Amino acid sequence: MSVDEKHRLPVANAAEVRRAFLRLFAADKGRAVQVLVLYTLAAGFSVSVPILLGRVVDGIGAGWSIGRINLVCGLIVACVAVQFVLSRLGRRAGYRFGERAAARLREGVVGRVLGLPLDRVEQAGRGDLGTRTASDVNTVADLLRDSGPTMATAFIEVLVLYVATFVVDPLLGLCALVTLPPLLLAARRYWRRSSGAFLAQRAAMSEAAETLTASGAGARTVSALAMQEERRETGYARAETMRERFLRVLHLQVEFFLLLLWINRLQLVIVVAAAGLWYFQDGLSLGTAVAAITVAVRIANPTNAVMVQLNEFQQGSAALARIEGVNLITPEPREAVPDGTDLRLDAVTFGYGEGPDVLHGLSLHPKAGERLVVVGPSGAGKSTIARLLAGIDRPRTGTATMGGVPVCDIGVEELRRHVVLVTQEHYVFTATLRDNLILAAPDASDALLEDALRRVDAGWALAEGLDTMLGDEHRKLSTAEAQQIALARVVVADPGIVILDEATAGIDPASAGNVEVALAAALAGRTVIAIAHQLQAASSADRIAVVEDGRIAEEGTHAELLAADGVYAGLWHAWRGE
């Protein structure tokens, strides 16, 4: 955990979350008002039931006829029917509002994620961004669609009931209000204290999930190294934390629910006592007293409903804070326009974060149409060179330029038309083979795609067809196949400069050679900068740069370097087994 902390994406603060909620409402103002009006009317008609009951009580005292009682009771039933229709319309409008808000939210997040600067994407890692675009979006959407409308109906009902007590008798209404301040204080206190506790409880659950997933993924390692006892201890510790955090939540809940129930019922006692006093002083009729008491009995249900939903609302807010966090990343403007495609590093130094320099005044100038291979031991800074050339990172000193302007200042869309970086990480999208290939050229014809596949020697793909669904649930690809897809994408994209960072590592020795050869043919005429720890690709290169400790140790053609009998020659002989 601590290792990843410094690269975490930002989280929005409370004020920003409030603004985000307001924006969601403001974007669909008309509909929001419509929902509120319908909910309020529905609640109003349902509250008329106890008020009319009061009339009946007084009527019985005044000796109403059965017919008149039936008439008023019929009116009650009519109110219920109207309320039913209104509440249906309100619910439907509420769901639709929530549905639209959820759609806006998720489309917004995905759109923003797709515009993130590359270095931030890499730093954050998939986990964090993935949770934000998936489960956090769902949590907020659920709030907008389900618990939001429920809470809103209950909340409006509470308001209408309070208004109703005033309608029945203003003084009794005031009495009913007496318990509102302590209720709000208790709720605020609970809100503040429980948010951390709930988050901690959820965190404990995901830690347990992470630990168990690790045990599952590492089942063979556990068995091989007899780690059962350690895994047991770790798992049990997670279980213990889960229980402790649950108990903390329980403690807060018990305290809050106790207060909530007390305050609800205290309100009833106060209303009954006050109604009794007024009644004895002839301040109100029996019917009014009964109506006030029955309204007070009713307030408890929706109040509890609102309070119980507080947690949902809290979780929704926490999720929205994380989603809004993505908004807080402001990409640097990249507007420089390159004059040509001459790519070069001049005396660059670079280090990651606060760390020491990885490159020390390194210069490299790939010529147009040249095939340049960069070799050297792991950790020498080869991949860093690739990242600087691709404009992912900015050098500390010195310059990385294309067409005379810093690569980092060239817009991503412009840059990738000229320069494409292929790494070892070959991602295959859950989509058709065609969609996996046309990324850079949405209008590419099938013939062009098939040609690209042929060029990277992907006969299997041609045989299965462009409409084949790829992805783990459909057609799972081997490393070598995924690699061919990645390379075919580049062939389709057809950039002038291709940077291959160990792009053919991790495939069987037999097939690696084939892919290399095929690729060299496919990329003929392009500028290719290949980063390699193995020497497969080196001998046929136009030029080889040997990197050691962040510097270019040797540079030249294969023959020149062998003749020089330096580092490269040593490596070559060892590698060939000579």
Added chain:
Amino acid sequence: MPLAPPPTPWRLLVGFARPHPRRIAFGVLMYLLSGATSMTQLWMLGRVVDEGFIARDGGALAFWLALITCAVIAQPVFWSTGFRMFVGAEAANQRTIVRMLTDHLNTAGTGLRGKVSAGELVNLPSEDTRRAARAISDVGFFVNNLTMFVVGSVLVWSIHPLLGVVIVAGSAVTALVTGPLLGRLQRRQADYREMIGDLTANAADIVGGLRVLRGIGGDLLFAERYRERSAALQRTGYRVANSSSWIHALRYSMPIVFVAAITWTGALLAADGAISIGGLASAFSFATVFIAVSGNFIGTANFLVAAWVGTKRIARFLAIETDVDDEGTLRGAGGELRDPDSGLVVPADGLTVVVTAETAPALAACERLARYRDSEAAWGANPLGAYALAEVRERIMLLTDEDYLFAATLGETLRVEPNAALAAIETACAHDVYTGLGATLGAEVAEGGRNLSGGQRQRLRLARALAAAPQTLLAVEPTSAVDSHTESLIAERVTATRALLATLVVTASPLWLAHADRVVWMVDGKVHATGTHAELLDDPAYRVLTSHGADA
């Protein structure tokens, strides 16, 4: 580990309740008291109206109000104590379940591979555990609601039998009508939920391949696709809203219809003088509270169904058995390892290098030799299966890229005392891992080695295997992510430190072959030839395979 039969969901649920008899008994008592007290309050409201208001008797009003006040103070205490008891048991259940899952992961071990997805392993200790553990609390809520229902019905009956009939029948109809409606709503939402799942997966896919989308293109294309699917989901959501809004409105209005029915019946009875005005007020209040009770019954039923589903998934997980049985008893073996399937033989000492164009069959042979799959493999004079599994694991180690790095310190990862750990780091050329993490064995390796590069992870795994110093080490492509210079150093150092132990390496690299005592050339998963590297070089096909692209 006890070899109990795999538990059924029912037995699991009962097992969760068993450790808490006193808590449950006390909780039931509290919920009983709470339900009875809250219903009595409503009955007493009727007495207040009749004996206090209508009789204009201040003393009676004060008396009943005082009684109500006592009930109002006591009831929340009863309820929250019951809540604390049951939910406390629920918290303990969560712990129990996660412990069971932890233990089962150890017991079933590699048997779980391919039978449980990563997604399921995330859900089991979170969602499923939460649902299954909750069952006990819901049983408690059921007791509480049942008490309220029974006591309330009796009290209403005492006001007037006809009201009693209306209230019981009304509650029954509410539960019977809204319960199935809710079930139907859930089914209707199933498609919709599935679409949400698909869209979520789509978003995850975009994030997963974000580097590609940003680096090569396709971001606009994928954003457009996502928007289309999101709009489709919205349309389906609208359709669901059409029907579900009826159901929700019905569910919300049914109880109010029922209150209206009570009011009407009560009013006619009161006008007739069959019940008092206080009785009418009580009946109305009961009807109001019964709305909540019938709603709670439905809610509890839904949670119990969810608990059953979660428990079933847990039971299914617990029923998965290990794939390698541990019935052997032999210990202290020696001699060579033989895999009849492929013909591969590993002598008791020295470096054997397996050269092959396809790694998969060689890996399978190594899995058989390390007993990760049952086979005819033999160790010395006996079948491998005749040995105690612990003995096999301790003395034969398989090293592949599938090996996992758990979250731990560097020292804990290597599992030996500091000097041996540093020596293993040295042998595996993993010094950059050590210095990169701050040159201390106390440095943290993140879960799955996330804070290390691919090459660093590979060398750290190698260091861990070397530190364990198994009698036989079977290493499949242990240096595939390492540069030639380092690979050459590793081959040299590993050969030297393990000179008296058996080491098998699957690789075609000449850097390893230079140190091999014996080379096995595998073709199509069978041993094709055996000899020294120099001897085998006579075959042109072998030469192509091992000399990095030299012409035949």
